[in-house]
Amino acid sequence: MKRGRTSLKSKCLPFPSHEVRAKIRKWRAASRFALTHAEDWGNLPHYVVLQIFQHLSLVDRARAASVCRGWNDVFHTPDLWRRFEFELNQPTTSYLSSTHPDLVQQIIKRHAQHLQYVSFKVDSCTESAEAACDILSQLVNCTIKTLGLISTARPSFMDMAQAHFVSALTVVFVNSKSLSSIKIDDTPVDDPSLKVLVANNSHTLKLLKMSSCPHVSPAGILCVADQCHGLRELALNYHLLSDELLLSLSSEKHVHLEHLRIDVVSQNPGQTHFHSIKRSSWEALVRHSPKVNIVMYFFLYLEEFEPFFCEETPVTHLYFGRTVSKEMLGRIGLNCPRLVELVVCANGLQPLDEELIRIAERCKSLTAIGLGECEVTCSGFVEFVKICGGRLTQLSIMEEVLIPDSSYNMEQIHTEVSKHLGRLWFPDMMPTW
Amino acid sequence: MSQSCIHWFRKGLRLHDNPALEASLRDCAELYPLFILDPTIHNSTLVGLNRWRFLLGALRDLDESLRKLNSRLFVLRGKPEEVFPKLFSEWNVTKLTYERDTEPYSVSRDEKVTSLAKKHGVTVLYKVSHTLYDIDRIIEENNGKAPLTYNKMQAIVKSLGPPKRPIPAPTAQDMKDVQTPCLDEDRYRIPSLQELELNSEGLGEEKFPGGEQEALRRLDQHMERKDWVCGFEKPQTSPNSLLPSTTVLSPYVTTGCLSARTFWWRLTDVYQGKKHSSPPVSLHGQLLWREFFYSASVGIPNFNRMEGNPVCTQVDWDNNQEYLDAWTEARTGFPFIDAIMTQLRQEGWIHHLARHAVACFLTRGDLWINWEEGQKVFEHLLLDGDWALNAGNWQWLSASTFFHQFFRVYSPVAFGKKTDKNGEYIKKYLPILKKFPSAYIYEPWKAPGSVQRAAGCIVGKDYPKPIVTHEVISKQNIQRMKAAYAKSKTDKEAESPSKKQGTKRKSDSVLDMMKKKTKAT
Numbered sequence: 001m002k003r004g005r006t007s008l009k010s011k012c013l014p015f016p017s018h019e020v021r022a023k024i025r026k027w028r029a030a031s032r033f034a035l036t037h038a039e040d041w042g043n044l045p046h047y048v049v050l051q052i053f054q055h056l057s058l059v060d061r062a063r064a065a066s067v068c069r070g071w072n073d074v075f076h077t078p079d080l081w082r083r084f085e086f087e088l089n090q091p092t093t094s095y096l097s098s099t100h101p102d103l104v105q106q107i108i109k110r111h112a113q114h115l116q117y118v119s120f121k122v123d124s125c126t127e128s129a130e131a132a133c134d135i136l137s138q139l140v141n142c143t144i145k146t147l148g149l150i151s152t153a154r155p156s157f158m159d160m161a162q163a164h165f166v167s168a169l170t171v172v173f174v175n176s177k178s179l180s181s182i183k184i185d186d187t188p189v190d191d192p193s194l195k196v197l198v199a200n201n202s203h204t205l206k207l208l209k210m211s212s213c214p215h216v217s218p219a220g221i222l223c224v225a226d227q228c229h230g231l232r233e234l235a236l237n238y239h240l241l242s243d244e245l246l247l248s249l250s251s252e253k254h255v256h257l258e259h260l261r262i263d264v265v266s267q268n269p270g271q272t273h274f275h276s277i278k279r280s281s282w283e284a285l286v287r288h289s290p291k292v293n294i295v296m297y298f299f300l301y302l303e304e305f306e307p308f309f310c311e312e313t314p315v316t317h318l319y320f321g322r323t324v325s326k327e328m329l330g331r332i333g334l335n336c337p338r339l340v341e342l343v344v345c346a347n348g349l350q351p352l353d354e355e356l357i358r359i360a361e362r363c364k365s366l367t368a369i370g371l372g373e374c375e376v377t378c379s380g381f382v383e384f385v386k387i388c389g390g391r392l393t394q395l396s397i398m399e400e401v402l403i404p405d406s407s408y409n410m411e412q413i414h415t416e417v418s419k420h421l422g423r424l425w426f427p428d429m430m431p432t433w
Numbered sequence: 434m435s436q437s438c439i440h441w442f443r444k445g446l447r448l449h450d451n452p453a454l455e456a457s458l459r460d461c462a463e464l465y466p467l468f469i470l471d472p473t474i475h476n477s478t479l480v481g482l483n484r485w486r487f488l489l490g491a492l493r494d495l496d497e498s499l500r501k502l503n504s505r506l507f508v509l510r511g512k513p514e515e516v517f518p519k520l521f522s523e524w525n526v527t528k529l530t531y532e533r534d535t536e537p538y539s540v541s542r543d544e545k546v547t548s549l550a551k552k553h554g555v556t557v558l559y560k561v562s563h564t565l566y567d568i569d570r571i572i573e574e575n576n577g578k579a580p581l582t583y584n585k586m587q588a589i590v591k592s593l594g595p596p597k598r599p600i601p602a603p604t605a606q607d608m609k610d611v612q613t614p615c616l617d618e619d620r621y622r623i624p625s626l627q628e629l630e631l632n633s634e635g636l637g638e639e640k641f642p643g644g645e646q647e648a649l650r651r652l653d654q655h656m657e658r659k660d661w662v663c664g665f666e667k668p669q670t671s672p673n674s675l676l677p678s679t680t681v682l683s684p685y686v687t688t689g690c691l692s693a694r695t696f697w698w699r700l701t702d703v704y705q706g707k708k709h710s711s712p713p714v715s716l717h718g719q720l721l722w723r724e725f726f727y728s729a730s731v732g733i734p735n736f737n738r739m740e741g742n743p744v745c746t747q748v749d750w751d752n753n754q755e756y757l758d759a760w761t762e763a764r765t766g767f768p769f770i771d772a773i774m775t776q777l778r779q780e781g782w783i784h785h786l787a788r789h790a791v792a793c794f795l796t797r798g799d800l801w802i803n804w805e806e807g808q809k810v811f812e813h814l815l816l817d818g819d820w821a822l823n824a825g826n827w828q829w830l831s832a833s834t835f836f837h838q839f840f841r842v843y844s845p846v847a848f849g850k851k852t853d854k855n856g857e858y859i860k861k862y863l864p865i866l867k868k869f870p871s872a873y874i875y876e877p878w879k880a881p882g883s884v885q886r887a888a889g890c891i892v893g894k895d896y897p898k899p900i901v902t903h904e905v906i907s908k909q910n911i912q913r914m915k916a917a918y919a920k921s922k923t924d925k926e927a928e929s930p931s932k933k934q935g936t937k938r939k940s941d942s943v944l945d946m947m948k949k950k951t952k953a954t
Contacts, residue, residue, distance in 0.1 A: 124751070152749060152913065267904060299908050321840070321908055323847075345840050346847075372841035396838055426584045428838050431726070432719045433785035433826045 042068055049074040062103065081111040085119045086135060088128040104135060112142045119148035119183075122156050129156040133168035144176040145204075148183040155186035155212065162188040162215070173197045181207040185235070189213050191220030202227040209235040211263045218242045229253045235261035238274060246281040250288035257289040262296045264308075269301035279311040286314045286338075293317060294338075298324065309335045316365075317341040326350055333358030340365050341394075346373035351403065353380025360387035368394035371401050378408035382416050390422045399427040435462035438528040439520065442468045442506070443539070444563050445532035446491045447645040448498050450599035450692035452560035457530040458603060464611045465524055466499055468492055470510040470624070474538065481813040482636055483781035485626060487643035491690050492623045494644025502605055504613040507621040514545045521553040524614075532689070533559045535568055535731045536820045564727050565596035565693050565720060571728045579732025581744065581835060586725045599695040637779045641684055641816055648685035655682070656699055681782060683817035686723070693720055726825030729835075737824040738805060745834045747924075748917040750796070750803035757802050759900050760795050761810050763863075766892075766899035769849040769875055770794050772862040779862070781816035786848075789830055793843045796831035797914050799901050804831040832914060839914040842907050846875045865890050 053061050065075035089098045122128035165188050179201040205228040221240045225248040249257050266272045295317040302325055309331040316338050323346045352374055404410055418425045440457040496506035509516050529550050547557045561567045572579055580586045626633045685691035697720055735741035759765050763774035773787045795807045804827040812818045828834035856874030860867045868888035873880035878892045878899055885891050892898055
């Protein structure tokens with residue numbers, strides 16, 4: 001009896017074999033011995049320890065894994081390694097903690113084949129991006145389904161050698177063969193790598209996010225659309241959008257597209273030329289996928305908007321990150337019947353009454369609007385809200401946007417608007433410091 | 434029963450509307466008006482030169498006013514819990530009075546002093562007069578929580594009724610039976626900047642002298658402009674006028690040289706019967722914002738930090754000392770930002786819209802630095818630096834708390850242009866850019882070489898290049914903010930990881946992130 005006791009007390013030493021443990025368990029059950037807490041923990045069944053581990057943070061789990069071989073075994077259960085986010089930061093410049101290099105090694109050695117949902121978060125240092133690619137290159141025997149490359153501060157993947165990046169990414173593309181979701185915004189991915197992606201994963205690919213990837217051409221992304229008929233979500237920059245792409249996404253073999261996000265960005269005024277998309281291409285897309293969300297983010301200079309919204313455009317979510325002209329907002333009222341959400345960061349100091357009222361009248365699906373540095377008279381605003389009525393679930397207007405006039409002052413506006421919305425509403429405020 | 438009473442000045446550096454001081458005079462035979470220079474809060478890390486000068490001016494003013502009533506101000510240096518026991522015995526103190534301060538440090542300091550006082554048989558009495566209302570009462574009225582929207586605050590204030598009327602300063606008559614010993618003893622005098630080992634060489638012209646007299650004089654001056662007061666709309670005023678276009682009474686309200694209640698009631702008297710702009714943009718509204726942030730600071734734990742602050746969005750701010758230093762030292766390469774930071778350092782005051790611009794620039798707009806760093810710099814430099822308001826406004830401006838319209842970013846180039854096309858403000862505070870034409874004054878890096886040479890200032894040599902490309906970085910930051918909001922949403926809905934096979938992707942709704950967190954309001 002005593003011997004059994006002493007062996008149970010030694011939690012910190014590797015446990016005796018399963019056999020011995022089973023014997024002890026049997027003996028204990030038979031003897032109805034009242035055991036202390038310390039003696040129970042080492043004997044918990046694997047699935048119980050697994051459940052507990054799933055509630056622990058990675059750090060705590062790793063610590064617990066050092067307690068005994070049994071717990072260490074549980075720590076390495078494949079189920080705990082399906083999803084992992086590698087955090088790669090240089091300590092000199094980042095608050096953020098980094099995934100310990102030893103842990104990274106362990107994962108590559110023991111768990112590469114278990115990884116299914118993987119992401120890499122890197123800071124603004126090129127070294128971090130390179131480290132991410134080094135890990136990627138080693139994930140040879142794996143069946144990754146989801147891959148995300150996230151630059152938290154600057155696009156550091158763009159600073160590293162393109163060849164290094166592309167070869168690392170290709171390793172995953174070739175080996176996984178069942179990639180369904182890929183997020184590679186702000187990376188130097190190119191057309192050949194996309195070809196490799198398509199060659200190996202065309203049946204499984206559902207989501208592809210690649211905004212701000214300057215090395216890809218319209219032909220490159222067209223190849224993806226042509227082969228990956230299960231693609232439901234796509235995010236890219238406007239220069240990759242083409243009539244052919246939209247038609248390809250609308251082909252009979254293609255599933256319904258659910259989400260299309262387009263970034264329209266200009267770094268320097270007048271340097272980018274924006275082509276237009278034919279109305280018929282848009283129509284084909286909407287015919288094929290009537291419920292598709294088309295999200296457009298505009299970061300342009302005023303004079304660059306010319307090619308847009310001249311004809312009917314089926315955009316649903318519109319976001320203007322910089323100043324947008326009154327004229328453009330007028331065009332939107334005329335040509336965006338599917339509009340659901342509109343956010344305007346800045347317009348200028350001319351009242352937008354007419355434009356807003358037209359949007360209320362013609363965009364019958366509009367449910368959310370946000371106005372930053374703009375001006376609207378109170379009467380115009382009330383008219384807008386009256387027409388939209390209760391369908392406006394989000395109405396985010398800075399207080400300084402509203403100009404009191406002869407019909408309404410600031411106090412009256414909130415009661416009037418609340419009345420038409422059918423709920424209590426106040427404009428957004430900035431405190432006086 | 435004749436008392437020997439210490440009235441302890443900390444904030445509330447005034448004689449008018451000072452209920453605690455009034456309480457100290459009751460049955461008082463000996464009065465000791467006291468100020469303690471506490472190294473924990475009165476040190477050069479926390480307090481910049483301008484603030485030191487303001488404080489000393491306020492103390493001298495207080496001493497002057499007390500001497501007119503045959504009393505004086507006693508100034509001692511040291512930690513209150515060490516200073517008081519000595520004073521209790523030396524001065525045979527029976528009573529201690531002070532104005533309530535809700536800052537966490539003040540609360541714990543006052544608790545320590547109160548228990549020490551009890552040990553020495555000293556009665557302790559405090560009164561609420563730094564805020565319009567008793568903050569505990571506001572929180573109580575809101576079911577035990579601090580209101581999280583300004584509108585809720587207004588509703589509570591309405592139900593509580595107007596704040597208490599201010600009481601007048603003690604008169605010679607009130608003080609006729611009160612003695613203050615040691616009237617001429619030098620060892621309790623107010624130290625000079627030199628004696629505090631502060632180098633006054635860096636100080637510019639004193640634009641805002643500290644003190645109750647100055648505060649009341651300014652109050653009178655502004656109340657006289659009654660029509661202006663009635664039409665007051667703070668957001669319409671310009672951030673970069675050469676002369677402050679708002680009242681600049683804030684430093685006096687912060688230190689308590691001017692009573693908030695006195696200010697409130699003077700405004701009410703002016704409003705009587707006249708058509709006026711209603712809160713929040715009116716002057717009453719400003720005082721109410723102060724009240725709002727005070728109540729938030731009391732009701733929300735860890736209010737001056739991101740971590741451990743239950744209402745603050747946890748954001749992965751960058752740890753970039755280079756960026757922070759550039760912002761602090763006014764060398765970001767954006768003239769509008771640098772001019773504001775220069776005025777802040779030289780004068781200790783900047784218009785509130787200027788604060789918005791630099792706060793947004795440092796945090797979610799451009800540099801992506803934690804708002805806590807900005808808070809520290811403002812605390813050091815601002816004459817009206819107030820623990821509660823600083824924390825609250827920084828959180829608001831960084832869209833961390835209370836406010837979530839993160840797409841509304843102040844452009845460091847365009848914002849100032851609206852009210853000052855020719856950049857006169859920039860030229861005043863950054864003389865190196867004086868000769869730049871208006872077309873380039875806000876963006877000197879875009880000026881052709883010939884223009885720069887003609888202006889005698891080469892960008893990159895005489896004036897820094899812009900530290901970030903605003904258009905690129907603000908776009909990135911908007912996405913980062915969106916991610917931070919999404920993360921905080923999922924953290925709240927966190928389930929057991931084993932159940933998470935792959936989160937169902939929702940449609941990318943930008944406005945989802947604009948939803949005001951109307952939790953317990």
